Amino acid sequence: MKSILITGGAGFIGNHVVRRFVNNYPQYTIVNLDALTYAGNLENLTDIQQAKNYFFEKATILDTKILEQIFEKYRITDVINLAAESHVDRSILSPLDFVYTNVVGTVQLLNTAKKFWQDDISKHLFYQISTDEVYGTLGETGLFTEQTPYQPNSPYSASKASADHFVRAFGETFHLPYIISNCSNNYGPYQFPEKLIPLVIHNMVNQKPVPVYGDGLNTRDWLYVEDHAAAIDLVFHKSKPYKTYNIGGHNEWKNIDIVNLIASIIDQTLNRPVDSSKQLIRFVKDRPGHDRRYAIDASCIQKELGWLPQTQFEIGIHKTINWYLNHEDWVQKIVNGSYQDYYQTQYL
Ligand code: NAD
Ligand code: TYD
Numbered sequence: 001m002k003s004i005l006i007t008g009g010a011g012f013i014g015n016h017v018v019r020r021f022v023n024n025y026p027q028y029t030i031v032n033l034d035a036l037t038y039a040g041n042l043e044n045l046t047d048i049q050q051a052k053n054y055f056f057e058k059a060t061i062l063d064t065k066i067l068e069q070i071f072e073k074y075r076i077t078d079v080i081n082l083a084a085e086s087h088v089d090r091s092i093l094s095p096l097d098f099v100y101t102n103v104v105g106t107v108q109l110l111n112t113a114k115k116f117w118q119d120d121i122s123k124h125l126f127y128q129i130s131t132d133e134v135y136g137t138l139g140e141t142g143l144f145t146e147q148t149p150y151q152p153n154s155p156y157s158a159s160k161a162s163a164d165h166f167v168r169a170f171g172e173t174f175h176l177p178y179i180i181s182n183c184s185n186n187y188g189p190y191q192f193p194e195k196l197i198p199l200v201i202h203n204m205v206n207q208k209p210v211p212v213y214g215d216g217l218n219t220r221d222w223l224y225v226e227d228h229a230a231a232i233d234l235v236f237h238k239s240k241p242y243k244t245y246n247i248g249g250h251n252e253w254k255n256i257d258i259v260n261l262i263a264s265i266i267d268q269t270l271n272r273p274v275d276s277s278k279q280l281i282r283f284v285k286d287r288p289g290h291d292r293r294y295a296i297d298a299s300c301i302q303k304e305l306g307w308l309p310q311t312q313f314e315i316g317i318h319k320t321i322n323w324y325l326n327h328e329d330w331v332q333k334i335v336n337g338s339y340q341d342y343y344q345t346q347y348l
Contacts, residue, residue, distance in 0.1 A: 001027065001028070001029075001077075002028040002029070002077050002078055003028070003029040003031065003074045003075050003076050003077050003078075004021065004029070004030055004076070004078045004079070004080060005031050005033055005074070005076045005078070005079045005080070006018050006021065006030060006031065006032050006033070007033045007034065007079070007080070007081050007082055007083035007109065008082035008083035008084060009032030009033070009034050009045070009082065010032065010036060010040035010041055010042050010044060010045065011039050011040055011041075011044075011082065011084075012039070012086075012186065012188075012190050012191045012195075012225065013082055013129070013186055013225055013228060013229070014032070014034070014082040014083075015044035015045050015190055016190070016225050016228070016229040017080065017082065017229045017232055017233075018030060018032050018045060018048070018054070019045065019047070019048055019229075020229045020230070020233055021233070022051050022053060022054045023051075024233070025053075026051075026052070026053055027053075028053060029053055029055065029074055030054050030055070031055045031057060031070065031074050031076065032045070032054070032055070032056050033059050033061070033070060033083070034056070034057075034058065034059075035058065035060040035061070035083070036340070036343055037085075038192075038340075039085075039087075039192050041190075041192075041334070041342070042056070042342050042343055042346065042347075043330065043333070043339060043342050055074065056347070057070055058347070060101075060105070061081075061083050061101065061105035061106070061108055061109050062104060062105050062108055063108075064108050064111070064112060067108060067109065067112040068112055068115070071112055071113075071115075071116045072116075076113075077124055078125045078126075078127070079109060079113055079125070079127065080127045080129065080232065081109055081126070081127065081128050081129060082129045083101065084101060084102050084105075085097050085102055085156070085159070086156070087156070087192075087195065088156045088157075088287065089287065090156075090194075091154055091155035091156035092154065092155065092287070092288060095155035098155050098156055098159040099155075099159055099162075101159075102159035102160055102162070102163050103159050103162045103163050103166070106128070106166055106167065107163075107166050110126065110166060110167065110170045110176065113126050113176060114170065114176055117176070121174070121175055121176060121177070122175070122177060124176075124177060125177050125178070125179065125236070126167065126170070126176055126177065126178045126179075127178070127179045127180075127181075127232070127235070127236055128163065128164060128178060128179070128180045128181075129181060129183070130160050130180050130181065130183070131157065131183060132144050132182050132184045132246065132248065133152065133153075133154065133156065133157035133160065133291065134152050134160050134161040134164060134182060135148045135149075135151060135152075135182070136150075136151030136152060136153050136157070136291065137153060137291035137292045137293060137294070138292065138294065138295055139292065140293070142295070143295050143296060143297035144182075144246060144248075144294070144295065144296050144297060146244045146245065146246055146300055150164070150165075153289045153291055154291070164180050164182075168180070171241075177241035178241060178242065179235055179236070179239050179241060179242075179243050179244070179245070180244045180245075181231065181232065181235055181244070181246070181247050181301075182244065182245070182246050182247070182296075183223065183228055183231070183246075183247040183248065183296075184220065184223050184247065184248040184249055184294055184295075184296045185220040185221060185222050185249075185294070186222075186223055186224070186225045186228050187222050187223070187224065187317070187320055188224050188225035188226060188316065188319070188320050189225070189319075189320065189323040189324075189327070190225075190330075191225070192334065193331055193334060196220075196255065196258070197222075197258070197262070197317075197320065198324060198331075200258075200263075201262060201266070201320070201321055201325075202324065202331055202335075203280065204262065204263060204266045204277045204280055205266060205270070205324070205325065205328070208280065209281075209282045210259060210281050210282065211282055211284040212256055212259055212281055212282065212283050212284065213255070213284060213287045213290060214283070214285075214286030214287070214290060215256075215283070215286075216254065216256030216283060217254050217255070217256065217292075218254070218290060218291070218292055218293065219252050219253065219254050219255075219292070219293040219295070220252070220255070220293075221248045221249050221250070221251055221252050221296050222251050222253060222258070223248060223251065223309055224249070224309065224310075224311035224313075224316035224319075224320075227249070227310055227311050228247060230310070231245075231247045231301065231307050234306075234307050235301070235305065238305050239305065245300060245304075245305075246296045246297060246298055246300060246301065247296065247298055247307075248295070248296025248298040249309050250296075250309065251309075252293075252295050256281075258317075259281060260278060260281075262277075262317070262321065263278045263280075264277075264278075265317065265321050266321065269321065269322070269325065270325075
């Protein structure tokens with residue numbers, strides 16, 4: 001019987017993964033451990049918070065004592081580690097926060113897993129959720145494969161790369177079974193509105209300026225978040241240990257093209273004059289160390305596990321914009337900070 005510790009489950013990708021595992025695997029115990037930093041929002045999970053196989057623990061992955069108590073209490077058999085500081089711009093302002101959570105926190109989790117699983121370590125799995133940003137930047141051509149050398153350029157990607165190295169090292173040194181998947185940019189419901197797509201939607205809806213960094217020609221490979229959750233589910237259940245998979249959307253967009261697309265969908269949906277939202281775009285100073293292009297070769301996970309993204313971008317972006325339009329209250333609570341009261345009212 002599996003008892004899976006999912007960390008960072010109150011965040012953007014985490015809530016989709018937790019929901020999927022709670023709903024699809026009623027026989028598993030799913031423990032969501034989250035520190036509820038500014039990026040964690042338990043309201044993302046109200047639909048499943050009463051499920052019999054779901055448990056929430058407010059804790060940081062930096063606290064070994066609490067980690068040990070949780071491993072003991074739930075007899076944790078597997079870990080899926082999504083807890084992280086995840087925003088590149090914040091990592092430029094405050095690199096050490098990223099070292100603590102992303103590097104030290106991951107090592108604390110690895111140490112705890114190693115300690116609790118020592119009798120039969122081969123029966124367990126430590127699954128690290130990572131990013132394509134560890135590979136650095138691409139020029140006009142080429143794709144990141146699982147063999148591309150790590151060359152991180154931002155404090156965020158350097159911290160994620162470091163964590164990946166520790167996971168691999170625990171596999172080599174202590175035979176801790178691990179999997180790492182490196183995914184491209186996700187989009188979809190419940191993304192914190194500091195990231196490009198929700199920020200653009202929110203600002204356009206509210207007729208605020210939309211900042212586009214540099215020349216707007218930086219390129220990202222966008223994947224619908226539920227497709228990522230499906231890939232994580234598949235990899236968790238079907239992959240052999242000691243493997244790495246790249247996950248991507250086969251879906252490259254220049255930032256300015258995506259911003260223009262969102263503008264035209266919002267104008268149409270809200271019956272605004274054609275091109276009115278585009279007037280809000282402002283080209284601003286570039287992000288330092290701004291990676292030019294990310295693009296994933298996801299052929300390995302396709303060939304070995306049969307995974308392909310299911311959501312066409314045109315459908316996914318409409319769904320996402322509609323979700324944000326129908327959840328303005330969710331965004332407003334983030335903007336005014338009241339989302340952080342939810343834990344107090346529901347759990348204390
Ligand atoms: P997010 O910022 O939305 O969520 C992170 C979650 O981790 C939050 O709920 C936060 O409260 C929690 N957290 C932060 N510090 C913690 C700590 N010390 N202890 C416990 N919990 C803590 O991030 P996301 O976009 O959902 O990303 C999740 C994971 O996926 C990250 O590891 C990220 O590097 C990776 N990833 C993200 C993307 C993307 O496009 N968003 C793409 C590839 C990989
Ligand atoms: P972001 O969502 O922060 O993801 P990442 O940096 O991890 O790829 O940004 C996506 C792209 O959008 C990236 O090239 C930076 C750019 N960007 C803007 O142009 N303006 C913004 O306000 C933000 C947040 C991002």
